Amino acid sequence: MADLQEEPHTVGTGTQDPVAPAPTPARPAGALDRAAALLAVHPVADGCNTLVWTLRQSPYLDIETPDTGVDTDIPRLRSGGVGAQFWSLLVPSDAETGAAESSDAETGGDAGGPDRVVSETLEQIDAALALMRRYPDSLRLALGADDMADARNRGRIASFLGPVSGRAVTDSLGALRAFHALGVRVVAPAGAPWARRELTPFGHEVVREANRLAVLLDLAGCAPAVACRLAAASKAPVVVSNTGAASLNPHPGNVTDEVLLALRAASGLAMVTFDTERTGDSLHAVADHVDHVRALVGPEGVGLGAGFGAARARPRPAGLTDASGYPRLIAELLERGWSEADLALLTWGNAQRVLRGVEFTARAAQHRRS
Template identity: 75%
Template sequence: MADLQDEPQSVGIGAEDLPAPAAVTGALERAAALLSVHPVVDGCNTLVWTLRQTPYHDIDTPDFGVDTDIPRLRAGGVGAQFWSLLTPSEAPADDQVVSDTLEQIDVALALVHRYPDSLCLALTADDMADARNRGRIACILGPVSGRTLTDSLSALHAFHALGVRIFAPAGAPWAREDLTAFGHEVVQEANRLGIVLDLAGCPPAAARRIAAASKAPVLISNTAAAALNPYRGNVTDEVLLALREANGLAMVTFDTARTGDSLHAVADHLDHVRAVAGPHCVGLGAGFGAEPGAPRPTGLTDPSGYPRLIAELLDRGWPESDLALLTWGNAQRVLRDAEFTSRAAHHRRPAPTPF
């Protein structure tokens, strides 16, 4: 089983951290035990954008001005978090997207530095495992928007130097229904740098083409099964099969409009992705980080709900080996494979001239 040999010491979650102890069942206890060894890698949280607008939140204490804080991340068994650096799609111009992205990187790095006892910047899969073993939540920066690149790779190099490890082509003129010549360059350079491509929001045809063009696994950081709910942004079975072929990862969101309004509905989407793409290609990308009021499925209104979801999947017969892949193993494997592809590319060819 991929990457399960990294044995952690602690992630700071136990049965005593779970809300409402009287409601703890055998499945919840098993879920807590599993998460203490294989914590959640959450593929999508928009807290950085929220903090950019309201920078005075203290996430070290429960703060009901947002749905994410360190106590709730720990109660949910979150061991690693992808911090989304995407900007609202209605941003007026590409140069504004670049500016907004750089400001969000500043906010994300400041967030990590402000809480060194709980958060740790992770640039590699080994960094993720090290943070987990030291009881900290690994912070992976990204995705950033494909709109930040127009006809030069310089911004991609700069984002990598600043610690970004996830890049989302959606919305870029070079990655619509087909990949342009520059789009192929972006894919190759992301592979060379070890930046994982996030296909969230890409049209199905573009998603399949990028997955086929990339030598490293791709992921979709927040999605759901279009076969169960044909909502915009949900992934089709054809794309799930392409992810399976590419050894990629589909991370299921907790968004009522996309999954349904209950924890059971989210579990249905996880069942479907696992059935079509396989247990090695399914993950979790909740999409927390918003201010209160964002529609969330009952039982999954904030990160502390993860143990309840894992308990539901245990009740549905998921083996613990598949759950360990769902929560931790698959995401770490994708990052490791991206790093391996990067090392191989450096041996094959030098970095291109960005100008």
């Protein structure tokens, strides 16, 4: 294992994208150079990558070499300046929360049944841990903010487990504690019976226990009213791990301004996705969503949750087609007048702040309990 004197990884300028089907917008070298220099010190902490599920379907893919079949591999993570990644443990039926919640509400059921959800979640956790064991020189399991910083100092990509689906918690706080013991640090309530149309009394218990365990709540996919209640009920900061601004594009997966203001009140974080359907088909459109979130939540409340990890057939904005594209977005924001201090918050600082806030709340809860 490398020691602390190991030279941290650096990032490329992102001017080359050999596997991207769409042309990359031209950008002055100066802005890209500044973006690369910033990311070398303040790398991206990305809130959402679904590669774990993709690798379960194609277990022989080697992510140490670029592969045109997926949009994420270690070279492109390095080139993109990614220093921390939240590996989504949702399965497709959980990730498509809008349709899932609508279907469940109509039928009164839980598609697939709770046993199936729990078993699939355990398979996802096992696959994520196997991924880190397979690439120990690049990926390092992280359980908190200190691990995130330590991984960066050692030239590794800090790897967080989660979110897992709130449906996997079923009606048992013991299940939440068991997932925490396995290393899970994020739970997504969307679609769970206790956070579907309203936050039920058991839902409030889940929030309190998540706060005590230092488990981050991810409100992605929640109905706006439920998202606002979750943000208000949690004593720790909450996040939306991948989203766009509904006021710019009324996609059901995007958050409303009401939710953004609730995140601001809760010291939370909205992480903007790179998804053509939700944020538009260009880098400039994605930057518009980032600008809008910052305008409502403030520079301390905006981050990036690209949603990479799927097959390359999924449409992506031009210039942001894979995990090497982050420097181009940072260069665009520099040209829009963002300060380097605010960009350091966007890429790294805000994720660190939220994690430390969750950990502080947990220590305070444990102290009161003792």
